[in-house]
Amino acid sequence: MLHTLSIGELAELLTSKRLSSVELTQHFLARIERFNPSLNAVITQDAARSLAAAAAADARIGRGETGPLLGIPLIHKDIFCTDGMRTSCGSRMLDNFVAPYDATVVERLANAGMIMLGKANMDEFAMGSSNETSWYGPVRNPWDTSRVPGGSSGGSAAATAARFAPIATGTDTGGSIRQPAALTGITGIKPTYGRVSRYGMIAFASSLDQAGVFARSAADAAPVLQAMAGFDPKDSTSVDAPVPDYVAALRNPLAGLKIGLLAEFFEGLDPRNAALLEAALDVFRALGAETRAVSLPSLPLSVPTYYVVAPAECSSNLSRFDGVRFGYRCQDPKDLMDLYQRSRGEGFGAEVKRRIMTGTYVLSAGYFDAYYVKAQRVRQLITDEFRAAFGEVDLLLGATTPTPAFALGEKVDDPVTMYLNDVYTIGANLAGLPALSMPCGFIDGLPMGLQLIGPHFSEARVLNAAHQYQLRTDWHERRPRGYDA
Amino acid sequence: MSLTRQDVEKIAQLARLSITEQELPVTVASLSSIVDFVNELSTAEVGTALPMAHPLAGLTQRLRADEVTERDQHEKYQANAPSVQAGLYVVPRVIE
Numbered sequence A: 001m002l003h004t005l006s007i008g009e010l011a012e013l014l015t016s017k018r019l020s021s022v023e024l025t026q027h028f029l030a031r032i033e034r035f036n037p038s039l040n041a042v043i044t045q046d047a048a049r050s051l052a053a054a055a056a057a058d059a060r061i062g063r064g065e066t067g068p069l070l071g072i073p074l075i076h077k078d079i080f081c082t083d084g085m086r087t088s089c090g091s092r093m094l095d096n097f098v099a100p101y102d103a104t105v106v107e108r109l110a111n112a113g114m115i116m117l118g119k120a121n122m123d124e125f126a127m128g129s130s131n132e133t134s135w136y137g138p139v140r141n142p143w144d145t146s147r148v149p150g151g152s153s154g155g156s157a158a159a160t161a162a163r164f165a166p167i168a169t170g171t172d173t174g175g176s177i178r179q180p181a182a183l184t185g186i187t188g189i190k191p192t193y194g195r196v197s198r199y200g201m202i203a204f205a206s207s208l209d210q211a212g213v214f215a216r217s218a219a220d221a222a223p224v225l226q227a228m229a230g231f232d233p234k235d236s237t238s239v240d241a242p243v244p245d246y247v248a249a250l251r252n253p254l255a256g257l258k259i260g261l262l263a264e265f266f267e268g269l270d271p272r273n274a275a276l277l278e279a280a281l282d283v284f285r286a287l288g289a290e291t292r293a294v295s296l297p298s299l300p301l302s303v304p305t306y307y308v309v310a311p312a313e314c315s316s317n318l319s320r321f322d323g324v325r326f327g328y329r330c331q332d333p334k335d336l337m338d339l340y341q342r343s344r345g346e347g348f349g350a351e352v353k354r355r356i357m358t359g360t361y362v363l364s365a366g367y368f369d370a371y372y373v374k375a376q377r378v379r380q381l382i383t384d385e386f387r388a389a390f391g392e393v394d395l396l397l398g399a400t401t402p403t404p405a406f407a408l409g410e411k412v413d414d415p416v417t418m419y420l421n422d423v424y425t426i427g428a429n430l431a432g433l434p435a436l437s438m439p440c441g442f443i444d445g446l447p448m449g450l451q452l453i454g455p456h457f458s459e460a461r462v463l464n465a466a467h468q469y470q471l472r473t474d475w476h477e478r479r480p481r482g483y484d485a
Numbered sequence B: 001m002s003l004t005r006q007d008v009e010k011i012a013q014l015a016r017l018s019i020t021e022q023e024l025p026v027t028v029a030s031l032s033s034i035v036d037f038v039n040e041l042s043t044a045e046v047g048t049a050l051p052m053a054h055p056l057a058g059l060t061q062r063l064r065a066d067e068v069t070e071r072d073q074h075e076k077y078q079a080n081a082p083s084v085q086a087g088l089y090v091v092p093r094v095i096e
Helices: A007-015 A021-039 A047-062 A104-111 A154-161 A178-184 A218-228 A271-286 A299-320 A336-347 A350-363 A368-389 A415-422 A426-430 A459-472 B005-014 B023-043 B074-078
Strands: A042-044 A073-077 A115-120 A167-171 A187-190 A211-215 A258-262 A290-294 A395-399 A435-443 A446-453
Touching (some): A007 A021, A042 A154, A154 A178, A154 A211, A178 A446, A211 A218, A350 A368, A350 B005
Antiparallel strands (some): A187 A211, A187 A435
């Protein structure tokens, strides 16, 4: 049952040489081979490369090196460039793209000794909330394979939930780590904008995109975020500020912590969802935290704001895919315009095209002020309201999602209904705030998540609060049935 | 429908996306529903809030020093290109 152990327990086994990283890697590779066909969570693997990295980690351990991540396997979302390995971003456009360099996140975690087992399926170019827009087919939720795992990091979430690896990376532009973490019963953290380098992370909406971690628990996520975070001269939005000790901060007591309950998040909430949050609040109060209601009146505008800003940025970012320098090219183009239009028309899926066109529309002459400038003003208002709230409280708490995982196909034909899935997660992206989702109970046998949002650069406090909650609850220990043998 | 078939054809042209006859009706309907949805912003009171420039207050994007940091790896990068000759990207003829 190696896959049920925390990375702290695994590191202990590795450094005491009771287990080798090669054995651990083989254990997880065998799990992927056995269970992935029913989940479609992992889309690219190179077992020889994984085992070679594990042997190298064993050699480092043999030389007396230690480290919390040395020899620990992980899965990367296929949005992170991996040198010499296909990096598809879930798109036909990049189906034949072999990245010529490593993303900074990939490089840093490899330097820390982590072993990449493979690349995770995802919504195409990270655009989706159900992992149904991938060129490689949908990912299924290990709690119920007729349901979605959430998105866009659905493969990373399903892989972590089914214990294909103790850790997976993800990215979160509007909820793409927290929403799938909630729907698959695991812990996921999106750090502050600028905390983790975006170099080599294929861009969707550059003012919102941020890399983060999926893990079994906050305690497992902390050392991984520690290794990922920090200044990178290769990313112009990377913030040059010291990274606190996230692991040490986990132990801090919560006495006196002020938790704000977002009134806008509780309004109209499913009573079963509200009851789970109330029970969680009791745990936090028992830990000495104080709770009070907080209102962010502009927050209900976050979804329409996001669906102007994110498509606008996507339409610019994705203009690089032109069928000339890399990626898909259509057959027999009759001229250059035909080459651009058909390569993009055939290489992108329906949702990506929809967002590029939405972005093109809101940025076009005559509409720019009404949509884009207006949305950026509302975004500033939402950000100001968050800042004011954090003058009164240390953390904000609410639901991660309105409902548990929905059925495959249920929302795929109705983009606006799909977009409303992210109603609780988008605010943190618009304001660039760190936010975490962790399991807090079940509805109809399906996991639900609670969300903690903190002020800029408060990852240590967010992880600390989550860890203290997880020390007194066991929701994060629950695993989907059928993945233990 | 807030958008017409002609609107969508024009947007697709601006975005350099081919849209097939089959895709058009669905695209018109879904883009219209998205535009209707984001139109909620038109009535939002924003007071004196200025358009946001950066999620972190007071921060702007850094500029890097104007130094050569890359070595020539064009062969590695061009290995991903659909068509290359003599280190050049090949496209359909643009000058008659």
